[in-house]
Amino acid sequence: DAMVIQNPRYQVTQFGKPVTLSCSQTLNHNVMYWYQQKSSQAPKLLFHYYDKDFNNEADTPDNFQSRRPNTSFCFLDIRSPGLGDAAMYLCATSRDLGTRSEQYFGPGTRLTVT
Amino acid sequence: GENVEQHPSTLSVQEGDSAVIKCTYSDSASNYFPWYKQELGKRPQLIIDIRSNVGEKKDQRIAVTLNKTAKHFSLHITETQPEDSAVYFCAAPRNAGNMLTFGGGTRLMVKP
Numbered sequence: 097d098a099m100v101i102q103n104p105r106y107q108v109t110q111f112g113k114p115v116t117l118s119c120s121q122t123l124n125h126n127v128m129y130w131y132q133q134k135s136s137q138a139p140k141l142l143f144h145y146y147d148k149d150f151n152n153e154a155d156t157p158d159n160f161q162s163r164r165p166n167t168s169f170c171f172l173d174i175r176s177p178g179l180g181d182a183a184m185y186l187c188a189t190s191r192d193l194g195t196r197s198e199q200y201f202g203p204g205t206r207l208t209v210t
Numbered sequence: 211g212e213n214v215e216q217h218p219s220t221l222s223v224q225e226g227d228s229a230v231i232k233c234t235y236s237d238s239a240s241n242y243f244p245w246y247k248q249e250l251g252k253r254p255q256l257i258i259d260i261r262s263n264v265g266e267k268k269d270q271r272i273a274v275t276l277n278k279t280a281k282h283f284s285l286h287i288t289e290t291q292p293e294d295s296a297v298y299f300c301a302a303p304r305n306a307g308n309m310l311t312f313g314g315g316t317r318l319m320v321k322p
Binding site for chain 1: 252259299
C-alpha cells in the first residue's frame, strides 16, 4: 500500500508558468520534506515541516514555496519555473526529525520545463 | 555544516562478488548514518543504518561499518546479485542532528 503519494508523477510546465506539486501521506507522520533531485545527483533538501512549523533551507530559492494545510498533505509551489528547475521532486516523511526516525520517500514527480 | 563525500561514483562488479562503498563526513558530532538504495525510476529506500554507539551492523548480505575516529563509514554488499544494481546514497546529519546531508551517490552495476 502506498504510504507517501505524489501527484502527478510527471508534470510539464512552461517557462515562468506557476506549477504546484502535491504530496500526501497515510503514515500520520509529523515531518514532511521536499527534496530536489537532478539527474545523477543526491537529493537536495529544499524545506521541511515539523507539524505546522515551516523550515526553509538557507539556499532554497525564493521561487520555491510550500504549504501544509493539514497533517496529510503538503504542496510545493514553484512560482516562476526556470529551465534550471527541471528535476525530480521527492517528498518524504518521518515520524520525528531526521535522525531519530526513518525517512519514507514518495515516488517523485518529474518536472519538465519547456 | 556537514560535508559528505562518497566514493566511488560508479562501481561495476561481477555477480557473486562483493561491493564496498565508502563515505566520509565532516561533523564529528554526527551520530546517525543511513544508507538509501534508489533503483532506476524509483524512490530512495532505507536499506540499513547505524548509530554511533556501534562499529558494525549486519543485515543478511549487507553490512555497514563505522569509524568515528576517522569519520568514515562504509556499505558492504556480499554475494552481489543483479537486483542489487541501483544508486546507493549515504547520509549524515547536520545542524545538531536534525537534517540529513546526502553523499553524491554510487551507481552500482552487477553483471550477471
